[in-house]
Amino acid sequence: MSKKIIIAGGGTGGHIFPAVAIANALKKADSSIEILFVGARGKMEMEKVPQAGYKIEGLDIAGFNRSSLLKNTSLPFKLIKSFFQVRSIFRSFQPDAVIGVGGYSSFPVLRFAQSKGIPSFIHESNSFAGKSNILLGKKATIVFTGTDGMEKFFPREKIMVTGNPVRSGIAQTSVTREQGVEHFSLGDQKKTLLVVGGSLGAKTINEAIDKHLDELLGAGLQLIWQTGKPYAAKAEARVAGKADVWVNDFITQMEYAYAAADIVVARAGAMTVAELCVVKKPVLFVPFPYAAEDHQTVNARQLVNKGAALMVKDSEALDQIVPMAIELAADEARQEEMKKNIAALAVTNADKIIAEAILKKLNAQ
Missing domain, CATH: 3.40.50.2000 (Glycogen Phosphorylase B;)
Structure with a gap:
């Protein structure tokens, strides 16, 4: 049976490009893998992911607005709605694993996967971890990090320092x-x-x-x-x-x-x-x-x-x-x-290292 993997996240090029690099590396390692992206409607990923040749489903979700607290009143409703959307996506696609790259949409997707016991992987590109990744990291299968010294955010035994995937182009x-x-x-x-x-x-x-x-x-x-x-x-x-x-x-x-x-x-x-x-x-x-x-x-x-x-x-x-x-x-x-x-600080094969580690975990199950 070919593996099915959801990659969730986006918002900026900084989340989307590494996600696509990981997807490409997974397909290169095993061409039978099915990949589905999940993003936030109205955000950059809805345009950039299809351009890279992958299918994407959009969630009605927004992030916490730091500058205007009034704009956050609809946030709980959006979050609840997004969980229903995620449940329906999981029912139809039935993923074997999910990968979160940061951005609004990664939280409900990984949270749902973890509640169902589906392997979840996180890629944290920054040297200061995002809040949702810190929460999700506790139950993640592996947390891939762009830099070392991330033990203050994630359980030490789950961290794998890989560097950040750079677009193959x-x-x-x-x-x-x-x-x-x-x-x-x-x-x-x-x-x-x-x-x-x-x-x-x-x-x-x-x-x-x-x-x-x-x-x-x-x-x-x-x-x-x-x-x-x-x-x-x-x-x-x-x-x-x-x-x-x-x-x-x-x-x-x-x-x-x-x-x-x-x-x-x-x-x-x-x-x-x-x-x-x-x-x-x-x-x-x-x-x-x-x-x-x-x-x-x-x-x-x-x-x-x-x-x-x-x-x-x-x-x-x-x-x-x-x-x-x-x-x-x-x-x-x-x-x-x-x-x-x-x-001297360059890493050119992070996407390959991440893809291989994910497949090794899934094949061992």
Whole structure:
């Protein structure tokens, strides 16, 4: 009998891309496996998962709103409704195991699986575990973590440190710098700054680039700028008529962007960190200050302490990002040092390690 596995979670690229990487690794290890994704309706996974070739069911669920407590009044009803939806999905699909990658939808799915004695696996990408993962971790079969030192969140005997799965398009890319810059209609004579605020954009980073764009271009740099949807129109208007700039709300082929980049400015989500280690790029992190338990600062600091990255606080970023990027672009020795240090932290086969561990557990039953 072929195995059936549900993968639950999403909300951002940081949850969706590793989930797809794990799914691909499972299919590669055993092509007969049936995989069904479960996500939150209206969230990014409902679009990105089908693009990757997998079926997805959506739950009517929302997360706890930290900024407006009034918006949480319907939360208990949504949670109850989502449990009924999950029960119906389990009845029709009958999974042998579930994998949670974080995000709203992973909680009801893993909680239900655990109540039925179905093996549940968690992948925690951040160096500071999310609340629902901590709750679920107590009964999970294995908790795969992106970093070590996670014993304060999960039972020690359940932890397996695997690193974070990086999209195969990035991990196994053969795109050259020339092909990268050409893809964005830029030249190969100038140093390229890649600015990414994560899949949803980053207001502070966008405002800093907008304010200091002329300085950046005046210093002889060219720019690839992923803005996220909210800032896209403003950025388009700002760069109108300027050469040496490519701007868009989303970069679909990140392997080309990484290949073109000499320096990167980014948020410090766990998956961005994992990808930058694999592609070995000097990076200036601007951690998102409102991430749960400020985990992005924790993520970034781990690299800064190893001489593998630079960091600037979000509150100081407006006037610091561009001068720091210009200074780094001029310092070849510093770039080489950072490349060497960040490359040492790369993990390229986390998806394979996770898939093999899951199948080993299921086949032993």
